[in-house]
Amino acid sequence: MIASQLRNTQNLDSRLRATNMLFREGPEGLKIAAQLVKENSEKSPELQWTARKIFWDNCASKRKSLLKFPSRVVLPSLIERGGNKRLGHGFIVGIEPLPNNLLLVATVSGINLYYYQNNSQLYLASEIDCPLSAFAVRGNILAIAAYKDIFIWDLNTGRFLSRIQAHSDSINTIAISPNRKYVATAGWDETVRVWKLSTKSAILLQSNCLVVEAIAFSPDGKFLATAGWDETVRVWDIATRELIHKLAGHDNRIVALKFAHNSCLLASGSWDETVRLWDIEKGVISQILENPSNKVYALCFSPDYQSMAIVGSENSIRLWDIRAGKQVLAINSRSSFLSAVAFAPCGKKIICADLETVSVWNIALAIPENSIRESLNRIESICYSPNGQTLASGSWDGTIRLWDVSHSKELRILNGHSDLVNDLTFTHNGRILASAGHDKTIRLWNVNSGRHIRTLTGFNDAVKCVAFSPNGQILASGSRHENLILWEVLTGRKIAGLSGHSDLVTSVIFSTDGKLLASGSRDRTVRLWNPCTSRLLRVFTGHVHDIQSIAFSPDGKLLASAGGDKSIRIWDVSTGSLSRLLLGHTSIIHKITFSPDGKLLASVSADRTIHFWDVVSGKTVKTIRSDVNPFNSIAFAPNGKTLASSSKHGVIRIWDLTKLN
Template structure:
């Protein structure tokens, strides 16, 4: 009894020991990363000398949980949404943005950074008793939209003037580039003119006059039917002009500023136009009447950029002193005052869904702002020396330009996809075509490149100051003559290839005709054999009857002859019986001879059919090399035709270009 009790007690102790070990292991695996236990010691060692309650540089203290969550003078630095990449604290300690922390030092050790990231992703818990909130959806999640796309073919120039208002030796610095949201159309600002190009073919489609001076901004309407140009002449006049894309006609001129307009934009319904410039005022006008609706005075320096959100609800503005504001379009009330940039805001751009705003700054960064949460969700160093331009495409990708002489393409999370061909000077403007296939950017010297978005080695130059129509028509005619000369040998090559196809096809046609004739004869003999076999079947069905009848008549003859013994004079009966038998035997013999002949005929027909079929098969076997030759020359002819057709299309386009330019000269 004592022995059993000891065993039971021992097993119980072992069980409790294992259970305790498993619980400890489970507890360690689920250990929370908290401010008090894990993050605060890191801050104490590396941050609190500058960021404490007694000396909170930048208004930021990190020596307590409450102070850390409150943030500093630039706002909150960390949020409870689990998004580490969108956290200002993480961006600085991971050296993703400036000013890097700790300043003038290397990054924190990887294991310490891992602790800070795990703390943020775990919901910024204060202590072991805290519970994490449900993780929110990342604001950078994006679903492409086709909202605003017009019905039918997208608007393209149809009767836009080709005359060049100002002819210069070279272009001035590129002040504005815009891409239609739905059509292969690019607009480039020049001196007193706006030049329209086809984004795929790089053909000049028209020139819009801008008599007021230089367009400092270009923006297409949401449906792509209009182009809004803001600009003018420094210290003289500033306006916003609206052009019809199809006709090139200016349909509205809004504003009468005492200085140039740096940026202007229209809302989604084209009934309001906003503009800003050196006067530091954001003015919003009724686009129809030209009446001023709002005059907003928040900015303390030149307003460089103005943009309505795609849904028309908000307006974003940025100025030379890093001021970045978002306004309610209907009321003019300030919606957000976004801080974080350390230099001028050169340009802002909205993502299609209106949920994210991008800002490009002189501090070299591009920042992405969540409009619902009113906070920074991503900041990345885009261009050394300053980021000058930014734009989204319909896929949520981002293009940027900067003072490092480059343009670049990024994914929606700010990860670089590729750089494009560098320019001679600062790249001032960038745009991406409606289908995301071409990136167009221009620099301080006036050069503009249109590059393949997938292959930066494929690019062409676009002129912001095209030559006059007379020179362009001379060039177009020269190009047309060159194409006409190019197409002549191609036409001769195509003709020769077609003749080769005919020559290769003829023996095949002749052979196929012979084969068809032989197969027809074989079929005819086969059908004759079948018909003869049917005749044999008919004879075979008659023979038993005729045989039985002859036997019966033979019995009649025998009976008649026996009857002569008793009636010697009854010879007529015997004669009649013998005549009937003779007639029956004759018919039977004829049928049997006919059957023998038919059987021989069937054999002959089958032999003839087989012979013709064999001959046809033998000829068919000789088709293969002829068909291979035909396939080869047909392929050559197809290639020759393709080359001819491509050049023919170029020739037709060149003719159309000459005609359009000729019309423009009249």
């Protein structure tokens, strides 16, 4: 009865009531509700969020079951662009502890919510139009800065409330007033603005200033503090818009600001290795906390405002007694780059984050209790399996991840490389994956088991690219030393070395019939080989900069090349003549690939765009733009309906090409 009501009603409130009743019916009702929420995942993001919230309230003792519920809330504009599926979260921007052991983690791809005692994950606003650069939370209001715009969300309902086009350049810091009526922002356009949320109108507080990196409202809402590259803290009266204090003393950029609860004390952290406490009423320095050999990256007050936690360039967590002005604890975090720190509401734990991992520390014992890994590390290469069900990604930390594309789920991690993974390729049957490493090795992997099969060695430099022959029996590799090598896959034996390029081979590919092998190089040439005889057949010249990527058309009649000169050249394989020159990118082109039907050519560039070209006309038919987060690799799914893109910030996005405008 209830399930039928949930299926049939189009009214959101009725759906929420029905879902609530199902949750209360026990395990069976829970199972039905989970399936129904999943079926309606794109239609009602509010339903997903509220269903999860109801379950949290009603079934607190069974929080692990929470993982069964999808709760991705995607902005409509991203769905319209076809980018409503994502693998990985990307680098961490910041953290915010919430009541009931909840932790909000902001990454370059959006916001994620965790129950940090057991790492149970809830998605809140996990995907937005642009990479997230800053965020702020106040009560039920979440403000996200994404490139030039502000996105406002209601944490209680998961509803997207509004979008404000705020700055003419990237926003780098944001704060919400205590009454939740105003949002303050500072951007790379050298302005500080205060926005009234009800009207979306702005007060220009500061302009033509050096970059402002930190901004904070006083708890009483009367003051706004700003600081940044000019090494000065400014305190503004919100009501009159007047500058009431200009606090000098730091001699390097200021990156952190926090008010104490009484609004009379302001802490500023700087790269000059000090934290300064300012008396706001008098406008003078009250105390200096020195952090020897440690640039300050972030700071926070304890809930009782008696202590302060500071993190910086030496990657330790330092705890200070404010009243005594003494450091009372130093914790070696073993993290690579601590960029955020916060006390848990109980005051007994410190939560810190680097670019990839959030860690929860017990203060009394000075030990880590928990950690949450968010980022995939910087992604260098991606590749679809022949059946399109699995996507492989290679990262700068040497790891390879296999993904279930349909369910956006990580299948396994392949460890073995000691440096970044430059390239990946599957055999025709999808059973073997080859990886080219910066560690001067090629590794072959059993895809089903994740087992390492063998390692191909003997290189004097990094291996830049790999490609299997269509029958999977031969593997071609490109590097600087000995340029091109052909390997027998079954035995790992070197078959032949093809010399001719005068610089690093950056891309290699077989034609679909396996009769031709093409290679592109930093020497600005593309070479065509007979892989059976190792004979050089033809050299294509014309590029005026290094070649980064080459691609055969599915019928093998065309060969495309692209690279540092921002151009794409399409060659007639049989004659060697230039068939078409494609111009449109404004920076180096990283990767090109033909669609499975051969009608489109996709290209990804450092200009933060992916272009789709009509192969016959040479015209751009579609473009995907990323304002901040640069793409670096692409791959068509075998069915041609989707395209995967990766970024150096650790995010893979799957684009539905039928929905691209």
